[in-house]
Amino acid sequence: DTGVSQNPRHKITKRGQNVTFRCDPISEHNRLYWYRQTLGQGPEFLTYFQNEAQLEKSRLLSDRFSAERPKGSFSTLEIQRTEQGDSAMYLCASSTQGEIYNEQFFGPGTRLTVL
Amino acid sequence: KQEVTQIPAALSVPEGENLVLNCSFTDSAIYNLQWFRQDPGKGLTSLLLIQSSQREQTSGRLNASLDKSSGRSTLYIAASQPGDSATYLCAGTILNMNRDDKIIFGKGTRLHILP
Numbered sequence: 280d281t282g283v284s285q286n287p288r289h290k291i292t293k294r295g296q297n298v299t300f301r302c303d304p305i306s307e308h309n310r311l312y313w314y315r316q317t318l319g320q321g322p323e324f325l326t327y328f329q330n331e332a333q334l335e336k337s338r339l340l341s342d343r344f345s346a347e348r349p350k351g352s353f354s355t356l357e358i359q360r361t362e363q364g365d366s367a368m369y370l371c372a373s374s375t376q377g378e379i380y381n382e383q384f385f386g387p388g389t390r391l392t393v394l
Numbered sequence: 395k396q397e398v399t400q401i402p403a404a405l406s407v408p409e410g411e412n413l414v415l416n417c418s419f420t421d422s423a424i425y426n427l428q429w430f431r432q433d434p435g436k437g438l439t440s441l442l443l444i445q446s447s448q449r450e451q452t453s454g455r456l457n458a459s460l461d462k463s464s465g466r467s468t469l470y471i472a473a474s475q476p477g478d479s480a481t482y483l484c485a486g487t488i489l490n491m492n493r494d495d496k497i498i499f500g501k502g503t504r505l506h507i508l509p
Contacts, residue, residue: 382443387436
């Protein structure tokens with residue numbers, strides 16, 4: 280499968296625990312995006328990387344959230360001291376940078392449930 | 395604030411009928427318009443992407459149109475089938491001066507095709 284992959288697909292954790300999600304983009308894509316989707320809502324932009332540089336962070340990304348893309352390939356999103364309000368689907372997408380807009384391709388998502 | 399609005403929030407139609415889903419956006423800076431399908435608990439599947447210079451795109455029984463001057467897009471589904479039941483998300487791409495792009499999503503229309 281040469282699409283965007285995310286692991287794990289599902290994560291259940293207790294409030295206060297730390298969780299980490301991984302996203303593997305399409306191999307030739309240099310841009311990687313994270314989105315969060317709560318029940319009944321559309322996905323909301325969290326942050327994005329161009330290669331290993333994190334270029335933009337949404338105000339939704341509180342201090343408990345950190346994202347990395349150390350080698351410009353896969354990315355991790357860590358949530359520290361999880362809260363019940365963090366329960367959501369976390370979606371990753373990737374694209375190439377070009378002279379014009381390039382389509383973002385989405386992964387299957389990681390569903391987080393905080394008890 | 396950029397917003398994407400989808401009407402209706404939910405729709406039920408008998409199998410075989412043609413239907414139209416509506417999307418409106420407030421920001422004239424939206425560059426491209428994309429329609430996605432999302433099945434319950436799953437990630438996003440891109441259906442149609444209308445680039446800035448285009449007015450419509452077609453794929454099989456689906457046709458999407460874009461009118462940037464009025465801030466509207468429609469997704470037309472012909473001869474609906476029970477397998478079309480899903481949530482349909484409309485999303486606009488915003489480009490800033492640095493050509494950093496992000497997608498603004500609507501909340502979606504939950505479509506149910508009655509057999």
